[in-house]
Amino acid sequence: MLDVAGARLTTQDAAVVVLFAGADLPQSLVGTAQHLGGPSWRVPVSADGDALSLAHELSQLPEIASAFPDVVLPRQASAVDFDDPVYPDQWYLETIGAQAFFERSLGSPEVRVAVIDSAVDIGHADLEGAVMAPYDAFDDDDDPSPNPGEYCQSGNGICDDHGTAVAGIILARGNNATDMVGICPECTLIPIKMLGEGNGTLSRDIAAFEHAIAQDAAVINNSWGYTESIPVPEPLAMVIERAATETRGGLGSLVVFAAGNDDREIVDDELQALDFVLCVSASDLYGFPTNYTNYGNTVDLAAPSATLTLKAGGGTFGTFGGTSAAAPVVSGVAGWILSEYPELSAEELRMLFIESARPSSQVTHDPETGHHPIYGYGELKSEELLAALDPQVPQDTGSVEGGGGCGGCGGGLPPSGLGLLAMLLLRRRRS
């Protein structure tokens, strides 16, 4: 093991060199160096040498643009190559650039994502092993599964399919040769049924959030709202604030709400406008605004309406939609981020989504605030999110200098949440 570029890496007995454009292989290496193609060569270590010293020596030669020990890189087969059959059709993963997340990890089971919704088919094959502490606040039991035939919204499968569809977008298992891939395929699901046949009650809404708090949820997805514009009842606002500030030892839970599908303006006293809530509107396959999404000052960002997801009773379907399908895209990404950066507070994470949203090219955002009533501060994109999380990640080894052996080499460790916080404090909200 050697300390190479700040990381402990195992080296092979060789160095890799890249020649300057037009340079020939130094005479001293002819016969021993192995050609890797183009200007790249592998140079074996001599009997009493080591790879790091060799790389340093070689970097001094005028022909050599870059030299580096031939290290063993911790790597696995690309996680992007999923064996899940409908993965290639999940267009929204491409829209947000989810491959950049998958290349790094598939998330962590330590991160618990609560889905407060209608029933969730916890026996679905693509949720196997994902579920903890299921709860039914509607029937007050511990089984949030659909009651077949009840709460038929879309007529898919065994009915009551909404919660299953939401959960699938967030964390359907990956590489299990089954159905699809969620955005955080290794996050843990806390399914909470709160919607069902007939009207809901305030007490059920509160019981749902209390369960998410008691189970220490890191993210709480809410693809629901009231059908009319009504002020948030104070006890519900209070329990949501507690969720956002008390879980995870005080770091809090990111509370994500769908903007709603009524093509109306959300006013300041509604659920989606609460201080701690991240409010998500929906864009379509082409990045255009959907014609149903609610809008207003409270919209924080837009995400694609993820139409293809799990169907209650088994398999997938392709006609899910609305802001109900956009909020879980954000919640899945939130779960992935907290898997990688568990020390982020819910408020830091909420600001990260707002700060790193990419302004839509379809509309003109307010030049003063950066806001747009439909897109909020912009669209969810992995490129901007990862750049905000890892501001000092080395760029591709585009520039080459003869001097140092390790200039621009990878292997740096991700920054801590404190680094991110400092960055957020510097950037603040667009103004």
Ligand SMILES: [Ca+2]
């Ligand atoms: Ca039940």
Ligand SMILES: [Ca+2]
């Ligand atoms: Ca799967």
